[in-house]
Amino acid sequence: MKIAIASGKGGTGKTTIATNMAVAIAREGRDVTYIDCDVEEPNGHIFLKPKIREQYDATVLVPHVDLNKCTLCGDCSAACEFNAIAVLGKTVEVFPSICHSCGGCSDVCPENAIVDIPRTIGHISHGDGMGVQFYEGRLNVGEAISPPVTKALRRLDTDSEVLIIDAPPGTSCPVIEAISGTDYVILVTEPTPFGLNDLKLAVGMVQEIGLPHGVVINRSDIGDGKTEEFCHRQNLDILMTIPFERRVAEAYSRGEMMSDVNSEYERRFWELYCSIAEKVSS
Amino acid sequence: MRIAIASQGVEKTSAVDPRFGRASYFLVFDTSDESLEVVENNQNVNAAQGAGIQAAENIAKKNVDIVVASNYGPKAFRALEVAGIKAAIWADGTVSEAIELAINNKLKICDKANVEGHWM
């Protein structure tokens, strides 16, 4: 069972919900893996406090030009859709930070002067915390292209019964990379006009990919009912509503589990999981 | 000396285009024969980034020694450096004024990028 947690924007409590659900499932004795795919700003570790046991590099292939073979013909540059390789005077320069590793340049080089070499753009950490298997991808500072790290995370071989995938915020490529191939997507939102707008974008995205989905409304009591109205009109399942509670908010701002201050949440997150499991299997 | 000027038009009276990467044209002036060549700054329309790299490549093909514009991003600057082209900062008038200043060595040469790159 692979469940992705996504949100049209940051700051909706997506990671809080993902980690709390993972822990609730683990406390029921299930084998659960949490994967933090928000590689530009992973913060699941704040809640799960994992002990990291292994770490490896996430790499991409970038072209390297052998100037002894190169005739400066410019075919590589003409083939590159991303302007990431250019013939400049007597040399060919590669701009790794905007290279998309498509291999187009080495395919067209008539002299076979281009070889692809790995370049590290981030790393992946693996460990466990609070009974949950933990993986996190982290993009190195200054890197602009995150999907390869997300891809590496999603290719991980985990044999856990339940996989909780914490997607990056937004609706762009890295999000699609994170959620594709999952069984169900939980869209976390807040009932504000901005929240609703982002929710609409997120719903459009999952519908386009064609993944089953439902909504969790966080801070559900601050709104004016427009979000619920939208969900009803669109036939979207509201899986859970979480009212604002000061002591809970304070707990998670300290990186604590919601169920540590309000034990009801352990049951509520377990039920959230069960209701999704039921939808997926039916 | 061959001088490329980022330009909004194709005449010597055209205004200098401050944007290096997305300049409409480069006018290449050769001091040895006083010829002026129009180079279109053809850009890969699909690419969100790297306009400055391609602009540098477009003028590197023309063997220029110095280019005049006012905004250079970090990758454009790096590309010009690799190509051995000096980046002069000036966009307060016409192409012919820019040529005049370049010939008389009156332009400020940029030693690092002066605008941030664009991210997607």
Ligand code: SF4
């Ligand atoms: S295509 Fe090959 S030979 Fe031509 S410029 Fe590029 S690296 Fe050199």
Ligand code: SF4
């Ligand atoms: S691998 Fe693709 S994106 Fe990178 S330089 Fe070559 S053609 Fe451009």
